Amino acid sequence: MSQHEKVEKAAADLGKAEELPFKADSFDSVFHIGGINFFSEKKKAIDEMIRVARPGTKIVIADESEQVARNVARLLRLSRSTRDNKVDTSVPV
Numbered sequence: 534m535s536q537h538e539k540v541e542k543a544a545a546d547l548g549k550a551e552e553l554p555f556k557a558d559s560f561d562s563v564f565h566i567g568g569i570n571f572f573s574e575k576k577k578a579i580d581e582m583i584r585v586a587r588p589g590t591k592i593v594i595a596d597e598s599e600q601v602a603r604n605v606a607r608l609l610r611l612s613r614s615t616r617d618n619k620v621d622t623s624v625p626v
Contacts, residue, residue, distance in 0.1 A: 550578035555585045563592040569605060570596055576608045 548554040550565075551574045563586045572578050582592050594605050 551581060553581045553585050557584050558587045559585045561587055561590055563590060565592075565594045567596055569594060570598065575604070579605070579608050 546554060550569075550572055563582050565582060569575055569578065579594070582594070586592055592609075594609075596605065
């Protein structure tokens with residue numbers, strides 16, 4: 534899909550970040566925008582994002598503070614398995 538194509542179908546599902554209601558290898562893209570600093574089990578939530586991403590998928594996690602971004606980067610590096618997913622641990626300046 535080019536960056537200018539419209540998304541025809543989209544759905545929103547309510548679930549716990551630590552127990553995502555999707556099968557493994559379900560998504561070509563995984564984005565999490567804001568709020569990870571409120572999760573009680575951040576590493577488990579990140580492991581779930583990795584689980585539902587297809588191998589090779591880029592996972593993007595953005596949050597509102599530099600400290601949280603650093604913690605997420607550390608958790609991604611410590612995660613049990615990133616499979617073949619690209620991990621970019623850059624922190625906003």
